[in-house]
Amino acid sequence: MHVTSPVREPLIQGGKTYADVTEDICRHVEAAPTKEWKIAFGISLVVLAYGSVCLAWTWWEGLGVWGLNKTVGWAWDITNFVWWVGIGHAGTLISAILLLFRQKWRTSINRAAEAMTIFAVICAASFILMHMGRPWMAYWALPLPNAFGSLWVNFNSPLVWDVFAISTYFSVSLVFWYIGLIPDLATIRDRATSKISRLMYGTFAMGWDGSAKTWARYEYISLILAGLSTPLVLSVHTIVSMDFATSVIPGWHTTIFPPYFVAGAIFSGFAMVQNLMLITRVVYKLEDYITLEHIETMNKVITLTGSVVGVAYITEFFIAWYGGVEYEYYAFFNRMTGPYWWAYWAMMTCNVISPQLFWSRKLRRSITFTFFISVVVNIGMWFERFVIIVTSLHRDYIPSSWAMFSPTRYDIGDYIFSFGLFFTLFLLFSKYLPVVNMAEVKAVIRSTSAQLPAKIAGVAKVRQRGAAEPAYNKDQE
């Protein structure tokens, strides 16, 4: 018998039955798109269209349209890439690591967080393609022998590691997410009233019937997938950090980079999840499922990871002094006081100081404040990458090649493209797929609900099921 300690705060409010969960979540999938959704989707499409034009021009004209110069040869493009990949870490963290740690609060948010992960990784991947300048040559990154002889991709290069890491991460996350979706798709299939949606959801539900045997295997593979995804999440940002840390650029080559990038990724990813969930819960009226407890717990994770990142900043700074390597020391001193001081202090304020405000229980339970800080954290994490990348590069070894970077319209436009892409995909997801994992919420409702109804199954709202109701379904006695 499962026992829940009375000191635990309940997670689900409103005395939900199983039928209520189905109804509350499926409603948005089954109903026609709302006006708000249409407006938001329209805006996203406009943004995406503008970004696409900028991107098309970037590819047509060449990367010269960006603000890069000989000294700063890598700036917004890689900053945006790392930023998106970082955001794309929270979903798998929530679904994998928190599953292993049996954190029940994850059930209400994991679906949306994983979707966010997948879309963020798509955005990140788009920056890799942008980088290439000639995206039709993208297959060069694959281990295929070169046309001029059997020269292969350089497996010693962290950029090739990245190709493997990002594609593995993307595909495994997608599979993990999809596996989680199957039972919910089956629920929607069985409620579907139109032929088309029964066909669509039915196809993707893969004939799921929810038998005990299937569920047992399903739970088993979920655990193994979680066990695989956990080191995978770590490896991805580790390898991203090695794009910098394997090189001998002062400010880039520091051994703490792998775990510190991972912590930063979780930090920004949670902030992005907060932003999306705070909007979703209001728009879809999911306040009973995504409660203040969820928000507070996520804020605690934000404070924890923000503090870990803070310790890493201080460690780097200390060792830059302690190591006694003058170039290293200059790189860090220059970050603080050089021409990019504002970026450095923006990063410090947003990432290290602002999450400390969540030590106040009142603030971390305030929805407006949470939303605000989450935006601040994402700004800070963008600046972190900018600081690492641009300020380490802009002071070359020879003072005559010192330079500054200023973004052009296309740097900005291509960044905007990724926002358009992200929100378009997220809005499509939130309309056509269940934003909360119904099966998992049902599984924890008995132990986490604030009050339980007399009959936990509830009464299924029979939509048009009367017609589909089979004749055999009569009571025998």
Next chain:
Amino acid sequence: MASGHSIPSIEERFEFTSGAKRNLLIGGGVGLALVLLGAYLAANGGGGHEVAAHGAEHAAQAAGHAAAEHGGASHGAAAAEGHHAKSWVARIWANLWVNGVYFTGISVVGMFFISYNYLAQAGWSAVFKRVPEALPAFLPFSGAVLLITFFFGGHDLFHWTHEGLYEVGGAEYDAIIAGKKGYLNTPFFVGRLVLYFALWYGMWRVIRNLSLQEDEIGGTEFYEKSIRLGTAFLVVFGVTSSTSAWDFVMSIDTHWFSTMFGWYTLASWHVAGLAVITLTIVMLRERGYLRAVNSSHLRDLGKFIFAFSIFWTYVWFAQFLLIYYANLPEETIYFIERFRGHGGFYKAPFFITLFLNFFFPFLVLMTRDSKFTHSILKVACWSVIIGHYFDFYTNIMPGSVGASGELGPLEWGFFLVFLCAFAYSIASQLEKANLIPRNHPMLEESLHHDIA
């Protein structure tokens, strides 16, 4: 099915029998005898196989190493001579330091474990909470060892304590080490050392008292207080775990630096602490205690060891790969010294570390059933405990005793002495309270812990 198993009584007291005491004392005695034997052999030149067999090679190595490190041939020669002067006494100090640091880490991880379990509101661990709670009681002892060793043997262990390094224009002047003077100087170092132990031990005393009071009085007030205190400890430990790693271990190789080092040492301490906690629980169960700890708890502990062995390997590898890849002389020297330096003596411990801390626990703990099988858990725990001893050995010895390092009766004797003393300390703490925290608000949940 969970309802299948019945919950044994939660009222049980551990009895530290005179037999057990005697065994531990005998173990310690054997260790001490080994230490004396090793010291005798070393003092009579029998030890220090390096000095005897590879004397010439060692001098060349040390010179080369010093030249690379200090960038000055004159200083290199001085350092080589310095190495020779290191006697068997230095080896004793180094051994005390290795064990002192290692067991300090394991002790403080007990507090770390309780703290993050409080912060995360973990329920499952409540039933065996008394075990991690017992570990930090060893801190005053290991702290005293470190302090005494530093006062008497600091000069042999820590290159940076040599006055001449800081005299501008002196024969031994070292600009890089002189640059670190703001951090690496005796008063500040000793101050930090005392502060770490005061904070860690002091905070543990408070949380321990809360826990004992909770046993008597009950209610959730102690639980709430413990969450706050645990969180405060995590903040303290978040900083001091890194700084203490720099002080205790990294500063021995005074020139060398790695930003990862703090977290790397924490990962090492942490997994060793988990192994000690698990091993203690398994041994208590074998003696008929803690029957309320069921196979689900054991499996979860096994998973913890499995996962954090991998985590340690990850941190180890990330640090190694970045240094290997960038190949900067001031960083790579650290691994070169362990691979080829001192006649290649440290190559074996270096690889033993990887085997015992990664490959072995990884393979042994992979299957589901192995994680609750007592014998397999015990083997895995011992592998991790000995493996991380080797980890600290490989990190501390080359920079402190270098070529006169050895793995003989002296080393194993000291390890055994510390192990027995530590076990003694744990056992006498366990005796002081009910083995199961009977009024812990998560206890019911923990007793019914079932992961099927």
Next chain:
Amino acid sequence: MAELSGKYLVGVYDDDDTVLHAVPKLRKAGVKIKEVYSPFPIHGLDEALGHPRTRIGIAAFMFGVTGCCVALTLMIWTMGIDWPMIIGGKDPISIPNYIPITFELTVLFTAFGMVITFFISNGLGPGTHFHPRFDVRSTDNKFVMAIDLGRNSMSEEEISRALRDSGAEEVNIKQF
């Protein structure tokens, strides 16, 4: 999955705990249960039904070993044998540099191999069939137990009564 045929008794339960306790009770009474269908996983249910423990883990391990070997073979052959090159002053075959990709491919092979095995072993696939066979509510809020009358020696009435006694809210008949 083979197509179903024959006559089934379908017990519909309201509560996951009830169905979990009903299973051993019914099995003890001699009822052979075909399967229980539920909207979410119920811990211990497969064990209670006497389903053997899944062996997907062994398959996953094999896939992982395959991925690991593929990655190492690929890199050692291309970098060290097919076109050896010294890069960054390292040996043509420098194992530490190959660890990241080896890890990634191990994970990739394990995950995909395991998921494909899962689909095949459960007979899941696009277009398999579009409905739960026994009761449509089993993906919503009900717990549905199916009993193949052809495989039970007990009479329909006896089983039906046993189902009722074990807490079933409805007992229906389903003929394929």
